Amino acid sequence: MVPDRKSNLWKLVQSWWILLTLIIFLNWSAFFYIAMRVKSKPFALWGLVYTVACFGGVIGLTSFEQNSWQSNVGFSIFIFGWIICILHAFKVRKEFLLRLEARQLSSHRDESDLKRRIESEYGVDFDVPVLDSHKQKLPSTIPTRGRVIRQSSHE
Known part of the structure; x- marks a missing residue:
């Protein structure tokens, strides 16, 4: 079995985007974020799907009379889209981490x-380390019997 190259801490830090799915109106942004990080069109398409579900559901919920069937459908699309987005994020996490690595x-x-x-x-x-011959040496201080005499290292 091949050992993992990245630590669990690295994986945890790189998975912060899953928290975006828990924010009710920003769930879709997690998929756009991971799509940009790993240059993946399928993740971007899923981001678009969840964006449509989020805002389409809100429009359906607010555009019709309260407790109408259209309003209920809008609410259902919104809530189910949010829940599915969260579950989907956990499902694609491993793929994202492998692509990122x-x-x-x-x-x-x-x-x-x-x-x-x-x-x-x-x-x-x-x-190969570069020789710093172009840099001047710093002057050194030599103590004597009384006063301190400063001597320069270059003449």
Whole structure:
């Protein structure tokens, strides 16, 4: 069995967006957030579905007479959309975390490739410490029998 590369704390921190689903009028925003983080069109489409359910339900609820069947349908769409969105968020959490980890690994690889190209182009090695010969040495203080004499290290 392959051990997880990311810690449980990392997974917990990256899953903060699930809290958005618990906020009744912002539940849909969680799916747009994860869609942007991992560049996933299906997550964005689910965000659109939950947006329509949220605002369509509110419009249906407020546009018709109270206790009418249309108002009840609007309320049902709103509440069921909210509950399903919460459950769906927990279901896609693992996929989101895997996609996020893959994107981060890909980003590091792209950065390493760019670094290697620049190193070969300029004939440098970023991993070798640079000699700071261009920096001046700081003057040192030498104690004597009385007064302190300041001596510069360069002549």
